[in-house]
Amino acid sequence: MKIKIDKFVLSIILVIIIAYFFPQWGGPQSKIPIDTISTVGISLIFFFYGIKLGPEKLKAGIKNWKLHLLVQSTTFFIFPLLVLLFRPFLQNEAQETIWLGFFFLAALPSTVSSSVVMVSMAKGNIPGAIFNASISGIIGIAITPLWMGFFINDAHTDFDFTEIYIKLIAQIVLPVVVGLILQQYLNTFAQKYSSKLTLFDKSIILLIIYKSFSESFIKNIFGSVSILDLFLLFIGALFLFSIVFILTGVIAKKISLNKEDQITAQFCGTKKSLVHGTVFSKIIFGNMGAIGIILLPLMLFHATQILIITVIASSLAKRKIDENL
Template sequence: MALKRWMAQNWFLIGLAAVVLLAWLLPEPGAAGGVLRSQVLTRLGVVLIFFFQGLTLSLKVLRMGLLQWRLHLFVQVFVFLVIPLLALVLVTVGGACMTEELRLGFILLAVLPTTIATSVAYTGMTGGNVAGAVFNSTFANMAGIFITPMWIGIWLQAGGQSLPLGKLFLDISLMLLAPLLAGQIVRPFVSKRVDRHKKKFSTAASLIILFIVYAAFCNSWKQNIWSAQGTEIALVAAAGAILLFAAAVTLSVAGTRLLRFNHENSMAAWFCAPQKTLAAGAPLANLIFAGHPGLSLILLPIMFYHPLQLLAGGVLINLVNKRRQTASAAAGDGDARAVKTR
């Protein structure tokens, strides 16, 4: 029963490992030109993911968190500036151990927006500012549609490469922003039904992401991208993800203490600022690096970072809640002693 419960709670992580293995065993169907027509289905999947996001996005909750500007400024600067600077240090110091695709993967990881579902859920489980977490995670994902490719373009240009940002922003507007807005337009007519089935939309989006990852690995296996240094590059990606995440969490905790955030805003910052989204990362990477044979290597850092933040978040929730229980018990004992004294 415990194993079944664990598998039910972590089915997406199991799915990631399964699609990578499936791509290794059967690369032909999911590769470009294969029977699954992945070059068409992945683009359709990207459109659906962002339509679902627009459909399930509540502007009422966003308005509730709008005025907490110190929290918003901290999280957005952290997500789009501090972590990219940390990644820049990582690829500069450890670049000799990385391939070009892996360095690009760490830059992509660093400039992605934060998660939505996970950061909001973890914030709520620790008694944090849920409205603030919803606002920051949603705003970051909407802004990331344009900020992420802009950062990637700057990185490529610094390395003597170019990214056609005009065409890319047009594609992004058509495939990401337009479906998001369409979902928002439809939402007022179906909001009650959508909110009742929110989990089903999240599951559908997760399945689409698994297919995008499968297609990316099919192309790389078919073109022998992994044949030279598969195990070594995976270990480097894992080590880099651990270092980057540890640095991000440490700085986010230190920053909230330096700014003297209360408990509620600290929890929102801790669970929004260091996290990065695979849900938006895979579609964005699929658009930005369309046709790139090393797309699976570019996705590798976020695929290690994603489960790491889930596991670390669970540990942090337990630590925070135990501390809150201890503090609450101590306060209760103090009140009881005060009553006896009177």
């Protein structure tokens, strides 16, 4: 039997290799406006989501309370409780710091843009993904510091998140709303060029992956610990992701969610936001000397979730959907 390697998966590997040898293109001093391109690209992706969505589909997605409850429970309760199980086994301060990093990642909200893009690629419930990924960031503002407050005495929760909300509305909400308004005029166009729009989606994902890995290589986070420690952290991140992904899938089937909702539950419920993590770390940990080590599990998990979910999404994209569902 001949094994066919997905071209998009090869593209991801190539992008990571490029990020390793040429990380400066994605760094803060780069003359290439990758952040601007990504921002505009994400907004365009959501704009075309709005065009593809009908008002009735969006309403149906919002009303799917079982899906929403599963995603938010996974994000803010199942994740932290799984990490909390390992706390009794800590033996020294170094292990405490690493555990705190994993617990911090477990308490974070889901990431918005990549969750929705991946769900779209895998042909999942896009309205449900938009709703859950967006509301997750809002819930996280209250829940994440609350979780961390149990283990950090000097946690501070006073912070102005106005800028984050403005970006959320500008990049996600407004493009979707405009797309919905223009849906009746541009829906035929979107359907006609559906394959090209999918290629555009994948291109933006590759750009986000390149940016993420470039920053990791520039900051040399992979050189801050020994190879053995790095490997163990990676295994820990992979184990945590796998357990939550499998558990979410099992629960989704138990509560009779259809295939599209199962995809959305697993993709949104297993994601963790690097953006929120970076912002929250400044609030919660302040000038703590070990903040770099605390952020390391999040960085590894971020890279792991993007790679694995992208491969799964690419595979699911090839399946045939029963139009009668």
